[in-house]
Amino acid sequence: MTFRLTLTVNGEPRAIELDDPRVTLLDLLRERLGLTGSKKGCDRGQCGACTVLVAGRRVNSCLALAVSLDGADILTIEGLARGDALHPVQSAFIEHDGFQCGFCTPGQIMSAVGLIREGQAGDDPERIREGMSGNLCRCGAYIGITQAVLDAQARMAGATQGDAA
Amino acid sequence: MNRFDYVRAGSVAEAVAAAAEPGAVYLAAGTNLLDLMKGSIARPGRLVDVTHLPGLDRIDHLPGGGVRIGALVRNSDLAYDPDFAKSHPAVAEALLSGASAQLRNAATVAGNLLQRTRCPYFYDPASACNKRDPGAGCDARGGETRLHAVLGWSEHCIATHPSDFCVPLVSLDAVVEVEGTSGAREVPLDALHRLPEDRPDRETVLEPGDLIVALRLPAEAAGFAGHSRYLKVRDRTSYAFAVVSASASLRLEGGRIGEARLALGGVALKPWRARAAEAALTGAEPTERSFARAAEAALAEARPSGDNAFKIELARRLIVRTLTLAADGTPERMPALPASAFSGDALHA
Numbered sequence: 001m002t003f004r005l006t007l008t009v010n011g012e013p014r015a016i017e018l019d020d021p022r023v024t025l026l027d028l029l030r031e032r033l034g035l036t037g038s039k040k041g042c043d044r045g046q047c048g049a050c051t052v053l054v055a056g057r058r059v060n061s062c063l064a065l066a067v068s069l070d071g072a073d074i075l076t077i078e079g080l081a082r083g084d085a086l087h088p089v090q091s092a093f094i095e096h097d098g099f100q101c102g103f104c105t106p107g108q109i110m111s112a113v114g115l116i117r118e119g120q121a122g123d124d125p126e127r128i129r130e131g132m133s134g135n136l137c138r139c140g141a142y143i144g145i146t147q148a149v150l151d152a153q154a155r156m157a158g159a160t161q162g163d164a165a
Numbered sequence: 166m167n168r169f170d171y172v173r174a175g176s177v178a179e180a181v182a183a184a185a186e187p188g189a190v191y192l193a194a195g196t197n198l199l200d201l202m203k204g205s206i207a208r209p210g211r212l213v214d215v216t217h218l219p220g221l222d223r224i225d226h227l228p229g230g231g232v233r234i235g236a237l238v239r240n241s242d243l244a245y246d247p248d249f250a251k252s253h254p255a256v257a258e259a260l261l262s263g264a265s266a267q268l269r270n271a272a273t274v275a276g277n278l279l280q281r282t283r284c285p286y287f288y289d290p291a292s293a294c295n296k297r298d299p300g301a302g303c304d305a306r307g308g309e310t311r312l313h314a315v316l317g318w319s320e321h322c323i324a325t326h327p328s329d330f331c332v333p334l335v336s337l338d339a340v341v342e343v344e345g346t347s348g349a350r351e352v353p354l355d356a357l358h359r360l361p362e363d364r365p366d367r368e369t370v371l372e373p374g375d376l377i378v379a380l381r382l383p384a385e386a387a388g389f390a391g392h393s394r395y396l397k398v399r400d401r402t403s404y405a406f407a408v409v410s411a412s413a414s415l416r417l418e419g420g421r422i423g424e425a426r427l428a429l430g431g432v433a434l435k436p437w438r439a440r441a442a443e444a445a446l447t448g449a450e451p452t453e454r455s456f457a458r459a460a461e462a463a464l465a466e467a468r469p470s471g472d473n474a475f476k477i478e479l480a481r482r483l484i485v486r487t488l489t490l491a492a493d494g495t496p497e498r499m500p501a502l503p504a505s506a507f508s509g510d511a512l513h514a
Contacts, residue, residue: 063196063200067171
């Protein structure tokens with residue numbers, strides 16, 4: 001049996017045919033759409049390396065069946081930059097050394113984008129660490145990650161005010 | 166992961182009919198189910214996807230003062246609903262102390278109720294488990310039992326129920342609305358989960374095809390909003406299951422406790438309502454002495470199921486701390502570390 005679904009992936013409508021309902025969103029992105037930025041770490045929802053935004057909310061793509069997400073709007077790390085212009089969270093991760101080996105980084109960045117959109121952490125480092133606890137970094141770059149999130153959030157808030165002015 | 170048939174239900178009636186077949190289970194977010202299927206712990210023949218059912222993702226504040234929460238409301242949406250968090254602060258705090266932000270964004274409230282135990286022997290197909298394979302035995306007995314049950318367990322199963330959300334809910338008399346093959350009915354949350362006895366494979370009172378469509382909190386639950394806390398001791402400060410947790414809600418009247426609600430998590434195979442402790446608190450002064458007496462009453466029947474006698478004393482102390490914080494008053498703002506004993510306000514209690 002073939003399962004037909006439509007997804008919007010990084011702004012582009014995609015018609016997808018699946019021959020097997022077992023395909024997770026992560027496997028769909030990596031193995032069938034060639035978007036290998038989202039990483040498969042634990043594949044069990046424990047590490048956060050597979051984090052993407054679905055309808056603007058961060059989720060573990062390894063624990064979602066693609067077939068169930070018919071009609072959803074997906075944003076992955078590949079859809080974040082505008083051409084060569086990095087997203088403020090991407091720039092902040094580079095400036096604050098928010099990574100070492102880089103494997104967890106796409107998930108960290110997508111989670112940080114989701115956290116900032118949720119608007120619950122403010123500029124409290126403790127709330128940011130709590131809000132990022134679903135993303136593990138085996139290199140232990142947590143100090144840089146927290147600083148990057150704080151900085152990116154401040155820059156995005158400034159940019160929003162600038163746009164409004 | 167085993168092969169399965171995928172059915173997307175278009176209506177509740179269609180879902181119930183499709184899920185009443187042997188081997189069928191419901192799929193909501195799948196955050197627990199997919200994990201179990203990847204480990205070959207769950208091998209359903211059919212997944213009935215209910216995520217596209219209309220109308221089950223609403224939070225309705227009822228005219229009489231109660232709240233009706235649709236089964237598909239996501240954990241984070243409920244916790245961050247400003248009206249709900251204000252009227253049911255311990256429930257919001259419990260939700261935010263569970264799992265990670267990614268999981269809370271996906272997981273549904275009904276899925277939270279029906280999540281399976283995280284007993285490592287249940288999760289290990291090479292271990293004997295009466296829950297997975299009735300009559301096979303329980304390898305947790307005599308094994309690594311630090312985190313296992315101290316209340317309501319049997320020789321057949323010493324697992325615990327992992328939900329934080331359920332702990333304040335059961336103390337506040339939450340009711341589950343169920344649609345099944347023989348129509349609609351209501352089940353008090355306290356009666357939803359079964360203790361293991363000699364059939365730990367029978368986890369709830371739900372029958373094949375039964376679908377939870379909503380969860381309801383009565384109007385009285387909001388009467389505790391000013392004095393409600395949830396505290397959760399865990400092996401790390403965030404993103405860990407409870408070693409022991411407690412939910413305390415008080416109604417204070419003229420310097421005394423008019424009514425008390427108390428429940429424990431991480432101690433039994435169901436969220437554990439401590440009714441004897443509630444009775445001991447009613448009419449008492451909100452003092453450490455009263456709280457210690459309540460803690461004694463709550464754990465009177467407790468016994469270790471292995472190397473976990475420490476959980477009994479830990480639960481007593483946590484009850485005293487949680488009641489002390491509840492009596493002090495619900496904080497204006499959600500603590501930076503929800504339900505943590507290491508949050509600034511909790512440290513001084």
